[in-house]
Each structure stands twice: as structure tokens, then as C-alpha cells.
Amino acid sequence: MKSKVGSGVDGAKVNRLLAALPIADWSRWEAELELVNLPLGHVLYEPGDKIDYMTFPTTAIVSMLYVMENGASAEIAVVGHEGLVGISIFMGGDSTPSRAVVQSAGKGYRLPAQFVKAEFNRSHAVMHRLLRFTQALITQMAQTAVCNRHHSIDKQLCRWLLLSLDRLDGRELVMTQELIANMLGVRREGVTEGATRLQDAGLIRYSRGKITILDRAGLEARTCECYAVVKNEYDRLLERKSFSATRQPQKGDQDVATATT
Amino acid sequence: MPARPLPHFSDPRTNCVLRAIPAPDWSRWSAYLEPVHLSIGQVLAEAGRVPGYVVFPTTAVVSLLYVSEDGASTELAVIGLEGMVGISLLMGGNAMPYQAVVQSAGLGFRLRAQVVTDDIARGGALFQLMLRYAQTLMDQVAQTAACNRYYSIDQLLCRRLLLALDRIPSGVLMMTQELLANLLGVRREGVTVAALKLQTAGAIRYRRGRIDILDRAELAMRVNSAPLPVIPTRLAPYAPGLSMGA
Numbered sequence: 008m009k010s011k012v013g014s015g016v017d018g019a020k021v022n023r024l025l026a027a028l029p030i031a032d033w034s035r036w037e038a039e040l041e042l043v044n045l046p047l048g049h050v051l052y053e054p055g056d057k058i059d060y061m062t063f064p065t066t067a068i069v070s071m072l073y074v075m076e077n078g079a080s081a082e083i084a085v086v087g088h089e090g091l092v093g094i095s096i097f098m099g100g101d102s103t104p105s106r107a108v109v110q111s112a113g114k115g116y117r118l119p120a121q122f123v124k125a126e127f128n129r130s131h132a133v134m135h136r137l138l139r140f141t142q143a144l145i146t147q148m149a150q151t152a153v154c155n156r157h158h159s160i161d162k163q164l165c166r167w168l169l170l171s172l173d174r175l176d177g178r179e180l181v182m183t184q185e186l187i188a189n190m191l192g193v194r195r196e197g198v199t200e201g202a203t204r205l206q207d208a209g210l211i212r213y214s215r216g217k218i219t220i221l222d223r224a225g226l227e228a229r230t231c232e233c234y235a236v237v238k239n240e241y242d243r244l245l246e247r248k249s250f251s252a253t254r255q256p257q258k259g260d261q262d263v264a265t266a267t268t
Numbered sequence: 269m270p271a272r273p274l275p276h277f278s279d280p281r282t283n284c285v286l287r288a289i290p291a292p293d294w295s296r297w298s299a300y301l302e303p304v305h306l307s308i309g310q311v312l313a314e315a316g317r318v319p320g321y322v323v324f325p326t327t328a329v330v331s332l333l334y335v336s337e338d339g340a341s342t343e344l345a346v347i348g349l350e351g352m353v354g355i356s357l358l359m360g361g362n363a364m365p366y367q368a369v370v371q372s373a374g375l376g377f378r379l380r381a382q383v384v385t386d387d388i389a390r391g392g393a394l395f396q397l398m399l400r401y402a403q404t405l406m407d408q409v410a411q412t413a414a415c416n417r418y419y420s421i422d423q424l425l426c427r428r429l430l431l432a433l434d435r436i437p438s439g440v441l442m443m444t445q446e447l448l449a450n451l452l453g454v455r456r457e458g459v460t461v462a463a464l465k466l467q468t469a470g471a472i473r474y475r476r477g478r479i480d481i482l483d484r485a486e487l488a489m490r491v492n493s494a495p496l497p498v499i500p501t502r503l504a505p506y507a508p509g510l511s512m513g514a
Contacts (some may be wrong), residue, residue, distance in 0.1 A: 071410075073410045073413060073414035075414055075415075075418060081414040083410045083414065094403070097400050098399050098400065098402060098403040098406075100398060100400060100404075103407060104411070105410060122361065131487045139357070139360050139361055141363075141406075142355075142361040142364070145355075145359075145405075146364065148385065148410050148413055149332075149365075149366060149413075150332060150408045152334075152342060153334050153342045153344075153453075156452075157336065157340065189271075190419040192414075192418065195342060236334075236365050240361075243361075247439035265502060
């Protein structure tokens with residue numbers, strides 16, 4: 008039974024992709040959207056699962072975790088109200104090697120896979136918006152690769168806090184250090200030490216499973232360049248009001264034949 | 269394994285995305301494909317710049333790299349005959365903060381950006397295939413992120429050699445330890461030690477600037493798994509007769 012799509016704080020348009028739908032498409036989508044509760048730890052899909060629904064978080068945050076052969080998992084990206092979970096529905100693959108799990112409880116809206124596929128093929132506006140989101144997601148994963156190789160736990164923790172904060176209203180994250188350690192794929196002690204340093208520096212307050220961000224600018228100053236790369240790309244790819252579907256190659260575009268090292 | 273000389277002109281259908289183009293569409297697309305010779309170090313796409321072409325490697329291998337503010341590189345993915353360079357054109361972002369650099373010289377085919385965007389607008393067959401490849405690339409980037417978290421230098425090296433081997437069937441990799449260190453984001457000394465272990469185990473033989481892969485299974489065992497299959501299963505139904513695999 009579908010819950011009515013509301014326009015209040017839990018309304019679907021809290022999700023920015025849904026809010027950006029052209030009016031002409033919205034009435035079709037509204038009829039299919041179903042409000043879902045996304046409790047902490049809820050698994051939307053496991054590696055190899057066929058994905059039946061596309062989920063658009065509104066107040067929840069979902070982690071995408073890559074699962075290694077030995078079962079260890081590492082977070083590769085977070086998705087919140089700026090995006091969607093289930094890109095393989097329109098990318099043509101049936102499944103992905105990642106697990107999608109709710110990292111911060113809240114709500115979202117979901118759509119049946121078949122409906123999304125049909126809309127993707129039918130509407131250029133929808134297709135372009137979903138693809139640009141996907142490119143932003145790839146950027147986030149790529150920067151995680153960089154970060155995991157080169158940057159300290161402190162910097163990674165700051166980046167993670169900032170990316171999560173960007174997907175929440177307010178300054179509070181309900182999160183255990185254990186969970187953060189699992190997400191980052193590091194020892195819990197490392198997170199405790201890092202969080203203590205951030206608290207001592209007056210950037211966060213951590214108590215009883217709740218992290219409150221006190222000084223966002225301070226976190227941004229302390230994190231690695233990866234946060235800015237991701238944020239800038241998300242802003243560029245998702246917030247633009249209009250974009251060209253058939254961009255003409257410009258003078259100055261890279262030319263394979265004459266490129267030099 | 270003796271090195272085979274590069275052919276002067278390669279078959280575009282060596283590339284898996286091109287090979288999967290349905291037969292009725294092939295003659296139209298082949299008219300647009302231009303053969304290119306890709307030299308080592310050649311930049312196919314600069315970070316933040318829109319590429320003028322999509323490139324489908326056949327014998328060349330390309331690295332997708334992030335270059336940090338301090339000049340250090342991190343390789344995010346390896347692209348060869350299984351894929352294409354220029355997914356930012358496909359995804360509509362046009363540019364990306366990553367650089368595509370030829371890491372192993374060879375051949376490929378290119379398509380002008382306009383031709384690609386026209387096919388996207390039509391939702392054509394090549395577009396669908398490129399989307400499937402884009403997800404494969406995303407999976408490889410995701411795997412790189414996870415491996416960078418958990419793998420030792422030994423394992424990172426093995427994985428990287430396997431990724432190369434999947435794209436260079438001769439098993440002869442013209443790569444220095446310095447290059448590998450840069451791609452993996454580790455110290456050169458770490459690569460030297462790891463490479464020596466692999467040589468002692470009979471998995472590789474290396475001389476200055478050249479690595480011969482002798483025992484693929486030995487490399488795969490050390491990473492506890494095979495890397496992502498070269499021919500992703502989602503492309504397979506469109507490319508009957510392909511027999512390459514992990």
C-alpha cells in the first residue's frame with residue numbers, strides 16, 4: 008500500500024533529484040512513488056542482488072560498501088537527499104558488487120525498477136539528470152580510492168563527517184564510533200583517537216552516540232583535498248539549472264591525434 | 269612468453285564494446301571509427317577539460333589518474349580492450365577531475381565527441397553498450413577504493429599486474445618499478461621488495477623496464493580472488509564468441 012506523497016518535511020521533493028523533475032514528468036512519478044522507512048542498518052541490497060526498486064533518500068543517508076572476497080567491507084560512497092540508490096537499474100547491469108546499507112536512519116521514496124527504466128528511456132531530462140548524478144557518484148568513489156591510499160585517518164574522518172553533514176538537515180549525526188570505524192575500514196581505536204582530537208580542537212562534540220558539528224569551517228580546513236573535489240563536482244553536476252544534451256566540441260578540447268605528453 | 273610485434277593495423281572488433289555493436293549497426297559505426305596510435309604518456313583527457321573524442325583501445329592500455337595538489341598520482345582504473353576512455357562525455361558531465369594517460373603504447377579507435385552525443389540523444393545501441401561499460405568502470409574504481417583500504421603492497425602489486433595482464437594478452441608489460449610505484453601510490457622500495465618476492469616465487473620475471481608474467485594463478489592466489497572479469501557478464505550477451513575471462 009503506497010503512502011501518499013506529501014509535500015511537508017518528509018515530502019518526496021526533499022530529494023533534490025525528484026524536486027528537479029520537469030512538471031510534465033512529475034505527475035507520472037508521483038503516482039508511483041512510495042514512502043519508505045529506512046532504519047539504521049537496513050540493507051537495501053547485497054552484492055549480486057537483482058535490484059527491484061530505486062530509492063531516493065530524503066532524510067536517511069545510505070552507505071555503499073564494497074565487499075571484499077574475505078567479507079571485509081569498506082565504504083566507497085554515501086548517498087542522501089542529493090541522489091538515488093540503484094543506478095544499475097538504468098546503467099544496464101543487473102547488479103553491483105556493493106552493498107547498500109542505511110547509515111543514518113530516516114525516510115526515502117522508492118520506485119519500481121521497471122518504471123524507472125521506462126522513464127529513463129522516455130525522457131531526456133530524466134536520463135541526463137540520472138547520468139550526471141552517476142558521474143558525481145563515480146567521483147566520490149574515486150576520491151575514496153585516493154583518500155584510502157594517501158590520507159591520514161584524521162583527514163578521512165573529517166571528510167566523512169562533512170559528506171554526511173551535507174546530506175542532513177542540521178548539525179547532528181547519530182552514529183557510534185564502531186559504525187564509523189566499519190565504514191572507514193579502520194580500527195575503532197583510530198576513530199576514537201581522531202574524534203577526541205576533533206573534540207579537543209572544538210570542531211565537534213561527541214557524546215552518547217551523537218556527534219554534533221560545532222565548527223564546520225574548521226573541519227573543512229582540516230580535511231584533505233578530496234572533500235573539495237567531491238563537493239565541487241557534486242555542485243557542478245547536480246545543481247546546474249540547465250545543461251546541454253548535445254554539447255558541441257569546443258576549440259581547446261583535447262585532441263587525441265595531436266596531444267603531446 | 270615471447271613478445272609479439274604490434275600489428276600495423278588492428279581490428280576494431282578487438283575492443284569489446286565495439287565488438288558488441290549489433291551487426292546491422294556495424295557498417296554505420298565503422299565508418300566513423302578512426303584508427304589511432306597511442307604513445308606512452310600521451311594524455312587522452314586532461315583533468316577538468318572536455319575530451320574531443322571517445323577512444324576505444326585495442327592494444328593500448330590507459331590509466332585513469334587523480335593528480336593531487338602535491339603532484340602525486342593515484343591510479344583509479346585501468347582501461348584497455350574491454351572498454352573506452354571518455355565516459356564523462358557519455359554521462360553528460362563532459363569533464364572530470366581525472367586524467368586519462370596512455371600507460372602502455374598501442375592501437376585504438378576514436379570517435380568524435382559529437383558522434384557520441386548524437387547517439388546518446390537517440391538512445392542508440394552504442395549508447396546502451398557504453399552505459400554498461402561505464403558501470404563496469406565504476407565497479408573497478410570501487411574495487412580500487414576498497415583494495416587501497418585493505419591490501420598490502422604485495423597485494424596491490426599483484427592486482428595491478430593482473431589488471432595489466434587482462435589487457436595485454438602477451439603477458440609482457442613494459443613497466444618500470446617507478447611507474448608501478450606512482451600508479452599504486454606506494455614507495456618505490458616497496459615495489460622492489462614485492463617484485464622480488466614474486467620473481468622468487470616464479471610468478472614474474474623482471475628486467476629493467478619489462479615485466480613478464482609467468483604464472484597468473486600465483487598472482488591471483490595472492491589477492492585471494494580474481495580481479496573483475498575483463499568481459500563483464502553484462503556485455504557478454506551482446507558479444508557471442510568472446511572467450512577471454514579472468
